[in-house]
Amino acid sequence: MTGSTRSDFRISTLRQACTHCSLNQLCLPMSLSEADIEQLDAIVERRKPLDRGGHLYRAGDSFRAIYAVRSGSLKTYTTADNGEEQVTGFHLPGELVGLDAINSWVHPCGASALETTSVCELPFEELENLAADIPGLQRQLFRLMSREIFADQEMLFAMARRSAEERLAMLLLSFSDRFGRRGLSPSRFRLPMARTELGNYLGLAPETMSRLFRRFQEQGWLEADGREINLLDVPTLRELSGRGGEEAAGGQCHPVPE
Amino acid sequence: MTGSTRSDFRISTLRQACTHCSLNQLCLPMSLSEADIEQLDAIVERRKPLDRGGHLYRAGDSFRAIYAVRSGSLKTYTTADNGEEQVTGFHLPGELVGLDAINSWVHPCGASALETTSVCELPFEELENLAADIPGLQRQLFRLMSREIFADQEMLFAMARRSAEERLAMLLLSFSDRFGRRGLSPSRFRLPMARTELGNYLGLAPETMSRLFRRFQEQGWLEADGREINLLDVPTLRELSGRGGEEAAGGQCHPVPE
DNA sequence: CGACATTTTGACGGTCTTCAAGACAGGTGG
DNA sequence: CCACCTGTCTTGAAGACCGTCAAAATGTCG
Numbered sequence: 001m002t003g004s005t006r007s008d009f010r011i012s013t014l015r016q017a018c019t020h021c022s023l024n025q026l027c028l029p030m031s032l033s034e035a036d037i038e039q040l041d042a043i044v045e046r047r048k049p050l051d052r053g054g055h056l057y058r059a060g061d062s063f064r065a066i067y068a069v070r071s072g073s074l075k076t077y078t079t080a081d082n083g084e085e086q087v088t089g090f091h092l093p094g095e096l097v098g099l100d101a102i103n104s105w106v107h108p109c110g111a112s113a114l115e116t117t118s119v120c121e122l123p124f125e126e127l128e129n130l131a132a133d134i135p136g137l138q139r140q141l142f143r144l145m146s147r148e149i150f151a152d153q154e155m156l157f158a159m160a161r162r163s164a165e166e167r168l169a170m171l172l173l174s175f176s177d178r179f180g181r182r183g184l185s186p187s188r189f190r191l192p193m194a195r196t197e198l199g200n201y202l203g204l205a206p207e208t209m210s211r212l213f214r215r216f217q218e219q220g221w222l223e224a225d226g227r228e229i230n231l232l233d234v235p236t237l238r239e240l241s242g243r244g245g246e247e248a249a250g251g252q253c254h255p256v257p258e
Numbered sequence: 259m260t261g262s263t264r265s266d267f268r269i270s271t272l273r274q275a276c277t278h279c280s281l282n283q284l285c286l287p288m289s290l291s292e293a294d295i296e297q298l299d300a301i302v303e304r305r306k307p308l309d310r311g312g313h314l315y316r317a318g319d320s321f322r323a324i325y326a327v328r329s330g331s332l333k334t335y336t337t338a339d340n341g342e343e344q345v346t347g348f349h350l351p352g353e354l355v356g357l358d359a360i361n362s363w364v365h366p367c368g369a370s371a372l373e374t375t376s377v378c379e380l381p382f383e384e385l386e387n388l389a390a391d392i393p394g395l396q397r398q399l400f401r402l403m404s405r406e407i408f409a410d411q412e413m414l415f416a417m418a419r420r421s422a423e424e425r426l427a428m429l430l431l432s433f434s435d436r437f438g439r440r441g442l443s444p445s446r447f448r449l450p451m452a453r454t455e456l457g458n459y460l461g462l463a464p465e466t467m468s469r470l471f472r473r474f475q476e477q478g479w480l481e482a483d484g485r486e487i488n489l490l491d492v493p494t495l496r497e498l499s500g501r502g503g504e505e506a507a508g509g510q511c512h513p514v515p516e
Numbered sequence: 517c518g519a520c521a522t523t524t525t526g527a528c529g530g531t532c533t534t535c536a537a538g539a540c541a542g543g544t545g546g
Numbered sequence: 547c548c549a550c551c552t553g554t555c556t557t558g559a560a561g562a563c564c565g566t567c568a569a570a571a572t573g574t575c576g
Contacts, residue, residue: 078411078415080415080419080500081500082500084419086414086415086418086419088411088414088415089411099403099404099407100404100407100408100411101404102400102401102403102404103401103402103404103405103408104408108408108411109411128393128396128397128400129393131390131396132389132390132391132393132396133390135386135387135390138386138389138390138396139386141400142360142386142399142403143360143361144361145357145360145400145403145404145407146357146358146359146360146361146403147361148407149357149358149403149406149407149410150358150361150362150366152407152410152411152414153336153346153347153358153366153367153410155414156344156346156410156413156414156417157336157338157344157346159414159417159418159461160344160417160458160459160460160461161338161342161344161461163531163532164531164532194553194554194555195554195555196553196554196555200418201418202418203417203418203419204532204533205532205533205534206554206555206556207532207533207534207555207556207557208531208532208533209555210555210556210557211532211556211557213555214556214557226541226554226555242338242339242340421563421564422563422564452521452522452523453522453523454521454522454523462564462565463564463565463566464522464523464524465523465524465525465564465565465566465567466563466564466565467523468523468524468525469524469525469564471523472524472525484523484573
């Protein structure tokens with residue numbers, strides 16, 4: 001009885017195909033034909049979920065594959081000589097991690113789970129071969145990498161020229177967009193990471209984060225109860241973030257015109 | 259007489275082939291066969307040199323091609339709503355620009371020449387087609403994009419966690435590496451951009467840059483006469499930059515093992 | 517030479533960090 | 547059920563670092 005249930009559970013998770021995945025418009029298969037998606041499916045490996053804090057890979061690990069987040073969330077981070085850590089990105093379902101390792105075949109950043117998280121593993125050598133055969137896939141890969149470059153540059157701009165307030169506004173809107181894109185509420189959501197980690201990502205001390213959240217609440221821009229966020233005044237936040245109608249940085253989610 | 263000379267000049271510049279280009283180990287052709295390089299050669303368009311301040315493309319221009327710097331140098335930059343400018347990168351011979359536009363087919367940043375600069379134009383649609391046929395080219399493109407992602411993340415780290423001093427040390431070492439890689443002196447070089455632009459890139463005010471350079475000279479770490487730089491104490495700079503033996507960020511130059 | 521941009525210098529102030537302490541939450545074991 | 551503990555968050559006070567402002571000096575190019 002129990003054995004049967006467990007077995008069913010594992011089969012149903014492990015055999016989830018790209019075709020039926022609700023994220024396939026965010027992830028690689030976008031704009032591929034059914035037949036192409038099946039080819040892609042054949043090389044995708046599903047792994048058992050990671051527990052909170054578990055590592056998908058560590059900095060220095062040799063590179064084998066890139067990963068698409070299926071559920072849960074990840075952070076990627078580097079560690080400096082002196083041991084201080086810098087979060088380089090948060091990754092939600094439908095987003096890819098590991099693209100920064102293609103050049104050197106070694107992961108320059110570690111990736112760990114912020115909560116229970118499952119990913120699809122895309123062995124890179126096979127993905128490359130497939131990309132040479134399927135023009136749409138090659139193009140999609142170029143695009144996703146380009147998008148990441150663009151997002152990193154936006155983030156760079158933010159770090160160089162924007163105040164703490166503006167940076168937090170940007171980040172909140174980035175999450176808002178990314179949740180919205182998955183059909184979740186763009187105004188009410190639960191952040192999967194601690195304030196400390198948000199602050200680390202934004203280059204701000206935890207104390208500053210605390211004060212910022214208080215100020216944002218006093219201004220009536222949002223309600224925050226721990227990790228539970230409720231955005232009340234998106235227009236003001238958008239104005240603060242400095243880039244009116246444009247996409248917020250900090251993630252891999254941007255519109256994809258053809 | 260004059261007509262003949264001018265004509266010769268133009269032919270010799272315009273017909274310079276990748277095979278004979280001294281930069282081909284920095285740029286795309288790396289590790290391609292002679293035959294493959296010839297195919298690449300066929301799609302490369304050489305343009306007439308840009309004058310200082312001239313634009314290769316502007317933010318908002320539609321994307322047609324990526325470009326490899328052949329001689330001279332470029333900066334890429336974004337402009338915010340309020341008009342303030344942020345330099346997103348400096349690009350020396352052998353480096354590519356325009357990769358951030360692949361995703362949206364619109365250039366999110368402008369690119370302008372810091373001095374008289376010539377580039378090779380690589381029409382992207384044709385490059386994509388060629389990449390599907392030549393596995394080595396596809397791989398090289400993935401690599402170069404990955405390298406850029408990595409470099410941007412390093413830069414992000416610097417902006418988030420490093421002091422003005424540390425950032426300047428990083429940048430100087432980045433230029434040192436990049437000049438060195440081209441066979442020039444890694445300790446004596448002429449920066450192609452103004453202090454103001456360096457500062458803009460690093461997220462620092464011009465006044466701060468001035469004070470930094472003075473402090474660095476007082477410490478005996480370098481000599482600077484305008485844009486002419488002479489690094490005197492690379493080990494100390496390297497220690498300051500926080501990443502001992504590793505690559506400095508801020509550019510597209512990293513070792514490429516196979 | 518003369519107009520203009522870039523760089524330098526000094527004084528001052530704001531933003532964010534750091535340090536130190538206390539509040540709160542979630543989980544564990546008695 | 548409560549005491550305990552650890553990690554996270556909050557709050558306050560002090561100070562560092564860098565930005566801003568203003569003005570002079572230097573450099574650059576027509």
